[in-house]
Amino acid sequence: MVISAHGPGTRWLAALAPHQMLDVVGPLGRPFPLPKDPVHALLVGGGYGSAPLFMLADALRQRGCRVDMALGAASAERLFGALEARRVTNALSIATDDGSLGVQGRVTDAARSILERSNIDVIYACGPMPMLAALSTLGAEFDVMVQCAVEESMACGIGICMTCVLPVRGSDGVVRMSRSCVDGPIFAGDRVLWESIGTVPEETLGAPKASGH
Amino acid sequence: MTSIRVVPKGGRGLPVEVNLDTQLGTLALPSPILTASGCAASGKELSQFVDLTTIGAVVTKSIMMLPRSGRATPRMAETPSGMLNSIGLQGPGVDDFLEHDVPWLASKGVRTIVSIAGNDVEEFGRLAARVRRAGDSVIALEVNISCPNVANRGLVFACQAHSAAEVISTVRRNVGGAFPIFAKLSPDVTDIVEIAQACVDAGATGLSLINTLLGMVINTETLKPALAGVTGGLSGPAIRPVAVRAVWQVHAALPKVPLIGMGGILTGEDAFEFILAGASAIAIGTANFHDPSALTRVQNELTQILAERGFSSLQDAIGFAHRKV
Secondary structure, three states, X not given: OOOOOOOHHHHHHHOOXXXXXXXXOOOOOEOOOOOOOOOEEEEEEEHHHHOOHHHHHHHHHHOXXXXXXXXXXXXXXXXXXXXXXXXXXXXXXXXXXXXXXXXXXXXXXXXXXXXXXXXOOEEEEEOOHHHHHHHHHHHHHHOOEEEEEOOOOOOOOOOOOOOOEXXXXXXXXXXXXXXXXXXXXXXXXXXXXXXXXXXXXXXXXXXXXXXXX | OOEEEEOOOOOOOOOEEEEOOEEXXXXXXXXXXXXXXXXXXXXXXXXXXXXXXXXOEEEOOOEOOOOEOOOOOOOEEEEOOEEEEOOOOOEOOHHXXXXXXXXXXXXXXXXXXXXXXXXXXXXXXXXXXXXXXXXOOEEEEEEEOOOOOOOOHHHOHHHOHHHHHHHHHHHHHHHOOOOOEEEEEOOOOOOHHHHHHHHHHOOOOEEEEOOOEEEEOEEOOOOEEOOOOOEEEEEOHHHHHHHHHHHHHXXXXXXXXXXXXXXXXXXHHHHHHHHHHOOOEEEXXXXXXXXXXXXXXHHHHHHHHHHHOOOOEHHHHOOHHHOOO
């Protein structure tokens, strides 16, 4: 379990002593879709967003996939799992904003250079929303599907409270406020209206009219 | 009759039968435990954790005529002993709801109370008529005249007796004589008894007490309101004393009117408090978010505490705190 202790709940979790018992509900939501064929995958993690990528890398390699990974964070100490990443991948790139580990720069720049030199079939990504948005744009440019694990604050995690929504275009073309917890957390990058997160886009089903809600 | 055999704590004495049957006007339920509207969607998600046929009923998230996106995010803020929500009645609209949600609940044999919300009196009427024809699994309507997450506070019908009564009488006209309807009231009023009386006079079978309180949190890092909708509805244990007070006052004034009590119930003991104050049923809301098995747990805990306090029947405990000794 990887936790970033920056709210009351996560601080409480982080303060627990080893061997204390916790109730856990899971697994919840939709997992990363796995390819049928042994493709070449690029896994991109930002900060603690690398957490779910290691098990994914294992699963992909068991299917004969080649797994490249790019991890990025503000600094070396904000980067989670660099050693583990080396174990589970075929090739690893690291980028930090301050250059304290790997190359100095953004993880999206590292992803771009991998896309330029390799024939990547699919990108899996987990990290801050701006990173996911940038990778989705990059995926469109290189015609590569990007599977994004999004992060939204949520009250329940099981689909009943409707707090963790974001605007997503469905396969029917209709934009809905979709629940990250059960409709996600994995969304195809080209389905999420990244620039509209935190708003209700006008074209959303049932969006407020000028009179407001 | 539903009787549950429990051994009072300490293991002394013989097991006691506790009858959880409750009666809300003409509506008989085998358990007083309901879901609180907006905290259980339409039941499907919670059915992974709870056998919904074992509780009194599922009260569905308020449905409107048309699909509704709800508000922008952030929609939630943590508060001391509770939370604010600012969902804004997101929902698929009544057509989709009647096509998917109600048939699913019926197929599972779940007793269903449908919560309706309208932008105006006429929409409440049309919704009531539609839902009334939805089949036998829908055993009652809850009329949400108190959602705080609307742009115009003037549309919180439950804030004034005459507008509350206008909605309830319209709903009553549209569902016919005996069908149970419950008006969900807001505690954000000067005199909740006055509103309660007006709703009963207008044809409400009973009352659901209480909806969330209007609240607000400012994020001291961003220096802005924490919620995109600025204000939100406060729920959780923080509001429980307010809710118990509302149930107490309304039961004292209208002792024959069945009440559904809700507001920060986390345990069977909390539920028991509402029953002692005069609630004939209680609803679990925010607790479902952190404990998806809360409905079953609270039902078991309530049975246990009734036995421990010497009640063999829930009905004997309703309003007990009002009795003169």
